[in-house]
Amino acid sequence: MAIPPAPTEMPRPQAPEVQAEMVATRTRPAYLHFLARDPVALLAAAWLVLLIVFVVFGEWIVGDAAHGLNLRARALPFGSTEGGWINVLGTDALGRSVLARIIVGTKVTLGIALTSAVLALLIGTLIGLWAGFVGGWTGRVIMQISDVLQSFPSILLAMVVLYVLTPSPVNLILVLTVGQLPVYIRVARAEVLELRERLFVDAARVIGANSRQIIRLHIAPMVAPTVINIVTIDFALIMLSESSLSFLGIGVQAPTITWGLMVSQGKDYLDTAWWMAFFPGLMIMLTTLSINLMANWLRRVRDPRERWRYERAKAS
Amino acid sequence: MSAPARESAPEAARGTDAAAPLLEVRDLRIEFRSPAQTVRAVRGVSFDVAPRETFAIVGESGSGKTVSMMALMRLLQSPPAHIEAEALRFEGRDLLTLSGAEWSGYAGDRIAMVFQDALTALNPVYTVGWQIGEMFRVHRDYSRREVRERSVELLRQVGIPEPERRLGDYPHQFSGGMRQRAMIAMAIALEPTLLIADEPTTALDVTVQAQIMDLLQRLKEERDMSLVLITHDLGLVAETADRVAIMYAGSVMESGTIRQVLGNPSHPYTLGLLGSRPQAIERGHKLQPILGSPPNLAALPGGCAFHPRCPRALDRCADTPAPIVRLASGQDVACHAIDEARLATP
Amino acid sequence: MRDYVLKRMLQSLISLVGLVILVFFLVRLTGSPADLYLPDDASEAARQEYIRIHGLDRPMIVQFGEFLRDLAVLDLGTSIRQARPAVEIVLEAYPTSLALAGWTMLFATTGAILLGVWASVRPTGVVDRIISVLSLAGASAPNFWVALTLISIFAVGFRLLPTSGIGGWEYWVLPVMVLTLRPLGLLAQVVREAMIRALTAPYVRTAKAKGVPFRSILYVHALRNASLPVLTMIGAQAVGFINGSVVIESIFGFPGVGKLLIDAIRMRDFAVVQAGVVITAAVIFLMNILIDLAYAALDPRIRHG
Numbered sequence: 001m002a003i004p005p006a007p008t009e010m011p012r013p014q015a016p017e018v019q020a021e022m023v024a025t026r027t028r029p030a031y032l033h034f035l036a037r038d039p040v041a042l043l044a045a046a047w048l049v050l051l052i053v054f055v056v057f058g059e060w061i062v063g064d065a066a067h068g069l070n071l072r073a074r075a076l077p078f079g080s081t082e083g084g085w086i087n088v089l090g091t092d093a094l095g096r097s098v099l100a101r102i103i104v105g106t107k108v109t110l111g112i113a114l115t116s117a118v119l120a121l122l123i124g125t126l127i128g129l130w131a132g133f134v135g136g137w138t139g140r141v142i143m144q145i146s147d148v149l150q151s152f153p154s155i156l157l158a159m160v161v162l163y164v165l166t167p168s169p170v171n172l173i174l175v176l177t178v179g180q181l182p183v184y185i186r187v188a189r190a191e192v193l194e195l196r197e198r199l200f201v202d203a204a205r206v207i208g209a210n211s212r213q214i215i216r217l218h219i220a221p222m223v224a225p226t227v228i229n230i231v232t233i234d235f236a237l238i239m240l241s242e243s244s245l246s247f248l249g250i251g252v253q254a255p256t257i258t259w260g261l262m263v264s265q266g267k268d269y270l271d272t273a274w275w276m277a278f279f280p281g282l283m284i285m286l287t288t289l290s291i292n293l294m295a296n297w298l299r300r301v302r303d304p305r306e307r308w309r310y311e312r313a314k315a316s
Numbered sequence: 317m318s319a320p321a322r323e324s325a326p327e328a329a330r331g332t333d334a335a336a337p338l339l340e341v342r343d344l345r346i347e348f349r350s351p352a353q354t355v356r357a358v359r360g361v362s363f364d365v366a367p368r369e370t371f372a373i374v375g376e377s378g379s380g381k382t383v384s385m386m387a388l389m390r391l392l393q394s395p396p397a398h399i400e401a402e403a404l405r406f407e408g409r410d411l412l413t414l415s416g417a418e419w420s421g422y423a424g425d426r427i428a429m430v431f432q433d434a435l436t437a438l439n440p441v442y443t444v445g446w447q448i449g450e451m452f453r454v455h456r457d458y459s460r461r462e463v464r465e466r467s468v469e470l471l472r473q474v475g476i477p478e479p480e481r482r483l484g485d486y487p488h489q490f491s492g493g494m495r496q497r498a499m500i501a502m503a504i505a506l507e508p509t510l511l512i513a514d515e516p517t518t519a520l521d522v523t524v525q526a527q528i529m530d531l532l533q534r535l536k537e538e539r540d541m542s543l544v545l546i547t548h549d550l551g552l553v554a555e556t557a558d559r560v561a562i563m564y565a566g567s568v569m570e571s572g573t574i575r576q577v578l579g580n581p582s583h584p585y586t587l588g589l590l591g592s593r594p595q596a597i598e599r600g601h602k603l604q605p606i607l608g609s610p611p612n613l614a615a616l617p618g619g620c621a622f623h624p625r626c627p628r629a630l631d632r633c634a635d636t637p638a639p640i641v642r643l644a645s646g647q648d649v650a651c652h653a654i655d656e657a658r659l660a661t662p
Numbered sequence: 663m664r665d666y667v668l669k670r671m672l673q674s675l676i677s678l679v680g681l682v683i684l685v686f687f688l689v690r691l692t693g694s695p696a697d698l699y700l701p702d703d704a705s706e707a708a709r710q711e712y713i714r715i716h717g718l719d720r721p722m723i724v725q726f727g728e729f730l731r732d733l734a735v736l737d738l739g740t741s742i743r744q745a746r747p748a749v750e751i752v753l754e755a756y757p758t759s760l761a762l763a764g765w766t767m768l769f770a771t772t773g774a775i776l777l778g779v780w781a782s783v784r785p786t787g788v789v790d791r792i793i794s795v796l797s798l799a800g801a802s803a804p805n806f807w808v809a810l811t812l813i814s815i816f817a818v819g820f821r822l823l824p825t826s827g828i829g830g831w832e833y834w835v836l837p838v839m840v841l842t843l844r845p846l847g848l849l850a851q852v853v854r855e856a857m858i859r860a861l862t863a864p865y866v867r868t869a870k871a872k873g874v875p876f877r878s879i880l881y882v883h884a885l886r887n888a889s890l891p892v893l894t895m896i897g898a899q900a901v902g903f904i905n906g907s908v909v910i911e912s913i914f915g916f917p918g919v920g921k922l923l924i925d926a927i928r929m930r931d932f933a934v935v936q937a938g939v940v941i942t943a944a945v946i947f948l949m950n951i952l953i954d955l956a957y958a959a960l961d962p963r964i965r966h967g
Contacts, residue, residue, distance in 0.1 A: 153908065159927045240804055244804065244805075278814070285799065285807065292798050292802055429871040431864065431867070436863065439868075454875070486966070499868075
């Protein structure tokens with residue numbers, strides 16, 4: 001059965017020509033809205049806010065209880081109210097409140113991790129961008145060195161280095177930063193290699209932009225989201241590393257307080273005063289967990305498909 | 317069809333065969349509900365498929381043609397899908413009331429489905445032979461040797477050369493046309509009475525398209541099978557279909573035998589489809605697309621869904637659903653304008 | 663495919679060489695062993711004699727040259743502490759660590775598959791959310807803290823298990839449990855995500871239309887396709903495992919390579935540190951090859967592409 005030829009004169013419709021239905025999603029994500037919808041992420045965010053409060057006000061509020069020796073209150077158990085509510089998590093061998101020390105220790109623990117994370121991000125990304133852009137043998141050699149660094153167990157690396165240099169916070173940050181560089185180098189370089197071939201880079205060159213400008217204006221903005229994704233999880237990893245090193249005795253040294261160090265100080269008292277090691281470690285876990293949860297949540301919220309669904313919901 | 321009064325299903329939608337229809341679809345309604353919106357993908361569709369007939373469902377994407385058949389095969393996630401129908405009967409049994417266990421006796425065994433892109437529709441990590449054999453392993457109790465022999469025979473029947481060797485090949489090692497043949501072989505393995513083919517040729521070259529259509533036709537005849545062809549290409553089904561239903565925005569616009577619909581295309585949408593094909597235009601004349609844009613299934617206009625783009629739209633098309641009109645040539649059309657025209661001429 | 667594997671092997675080899683060089687110089691930077699092994703009041707002459715005997719006074723370059731020469735015959739030096747070839751000492755400790763790694767990865771992978779598949783069946787459902795948070799928690803917990811807590815409960819509190827040392831199976835329970843936690847958490851998430859992606863693939867729809875039972879769709883059709891990213895993650899866990907085993911073996915007094923290395927670094931035993939790192943790198947190198955082969959076995963497209 002053959003198809004009949006079309007009628008040569010189709011009557012024109014009265015219909016509107018175009019039905020515009022484009023929903024532009026170049027909007028900023030409504031972070032607070034998404035946060036409110038997700039109870040787990042909300043809890044994680046609240047926890048992190050609490051930690052920030054500890055960082056800012058901790059020393060001021062509970063500084064005495066954290067540093068002051070009080071041999072009369074030695075090794076008070078978990079749940080005791082002797083000496084006030086501050087000792088509710090127990091006290092350590094020198095009578096200092098575990099809770100207070102945890103609060104005060106927030107600053108250094110988070111501070112070291114944050115510093116290392118940001119440094120690793122900046123330095124690593126720059127190296128990676130440069131390696132990708134310059135290409136050729138230089139680029140490959142940098143990648144090779146980065147690979148070697150990555151395949152070296154970071155704790156061993158840290159141990160070796162920290163035995164050479166004294167274990168001060170600065171050296172600790174140095175070691176932690178260097179250990180995390182490879183990830184950023186690899187990612188930044190990969191992005192550059194892919195973007196370098198794109199047309200807009202050639203276009204920029206044609207109008208006379210030099211390499212530095214191209215990197216800054218065109219490539220860096222595209223690399224940024226990926227790298228930011230990484231730094232959130234990286235921060236958690238660095239926290240775990242620092243606490244491991246402090247636990248092993250080559251990280252932060254007393255009297256500076258970090259949670260990892262507190263666990264180390266408590267490990268000899270497992271049978272008599274278990275709370276000394278338990279609560280600081282719990283802090284590490286809860287904080288790392290919160291950071292990871294927030295990182296996952298951020299990733300989901302920034303996914304354009306989630307945002308599109310939200311926009312449609314708002315419009316209808 | 318969306319009719320105001322409930323009429324019994326029109327004659328043309330019934331099979332020409334006097335015997336009971338193989339598949340009966342009555343007032344099928346499918347919605348996708350989410351907090352944001354409700355998408356009405358299928359809005360009261362009815363048709364029959366007779367035994368040993370080729371039934372074509374033609375429409376653009378979004379017309380609801382694929383969704384209706386996916387609902388039948390229980391391939392829709394529900395929620396968010398909501399499926400309702402006055403009846404959905406296969407060989408007399410109401411499919412909607414079957415339990416999961418009962419349905420697994422139908423899927424693949426009595427009703428089979430072939431999909432659009434065989435490269436993604438076949439599992440890339442298992443050999444074609446393994447995937448065909450799976451039909452037997454799931455539904456029958458044959459020995460390994462028998463499964464292998466039957467699989468080879470199936471590949472041979474669909475026209476794949478060197479079938480014994482190709483049993484051990486993976487999907488990516490086949491060409492597009494061969495892959496589609498393999499998928500068809502898999503579908504007919506258990507001798508189903510109904511084969512649903514969803515855009516079986518869309519991903520293929522034009523020359524291969526014709527071969528696949530021939531194959532489907534031949535298999536249908538050899539095996540006493542009914543074929544439901546889902547496609548957007550009216551030209552494709554001109555040679556092979558017995559009856560056709562033209563769908564737009566979840567409703568059937570026109571339906572009847574191929575001869576009726578193509579011999580005397582009546583619904584403005586059908587005319588638009590036919591007229592917009594490049595092949596239909598003579599040299600020197602302009603292309604005639606259907607003006608306007610595809611409908612938003614979450615916010616359909618009242619009345620006839622096609623009216624914003626219809627050259628013959630009347631005022632009442634905007635708020636009253638179109639009545640189903642039986643034309644003199646025999647097919648059914650859902651259109652106010654045609655209804656009006658018919659009433660005007662005594 | 664063959665080219666790909668060869669290229670990867672070459673890259674790993676270069677990494678290995680780079681690692682060896684890094685180790686050589688790094689280890690010698692941690693200070694002279696003479697300061698450590700000799701008593702504080704040893705005379706300068708004794709110190710010099712010690713240095714001379716162990717060849718520590720020659721220029722770095724010469725020492726490096728000798729190092730390379732010895733490396734070629736797989737002689738990685740003699741342990742200063744035990745006066746035995748370092749390679750021997752390291753290889754002695756290896757089976758323990760390998761067994762630890764084996765059991766850990768076995769439990770972690772099995773558990774991850776079970777949890778990940780279960781979570782993927784109904785994404786964002788209750789089960790999924792619980793499993794997601796729990797696996798994230800497992801991956802977030804500092805291993806030394808988990809170790810101490812478990813020791814508190816089981817060894818000290820209930821006296822069910824020993825606190826340290828090696829012996830029968832009861833000595834392995836806690837170390838394996840602690841080490842399993844992190845890979846389990848990470849792998850469960852990878853399995854979940856890969857399964858969700860696999861379950862939305864068209865071939866799953868085809869399988870449903872064929873009437874394949876759901877269990878089969880999960881474990882036969884989807885899981886096989888989901889296994890590649892999981893394998894990648896398992897490979898990436900190797901270095902992480904070493905980090906973990908260093909700490910855990912120390913806590914539990916487990917005579918594996920981790921504990922050996924930590925002690926060697928503290929004691930400035932160059933040879934053992936060198937040997938340990940080099941052999942470990944070689945083991946990882948082999949493991950990566952095995953993983954590449956596993957890729958090819960699982961996905962025929964890689965085999966033929």
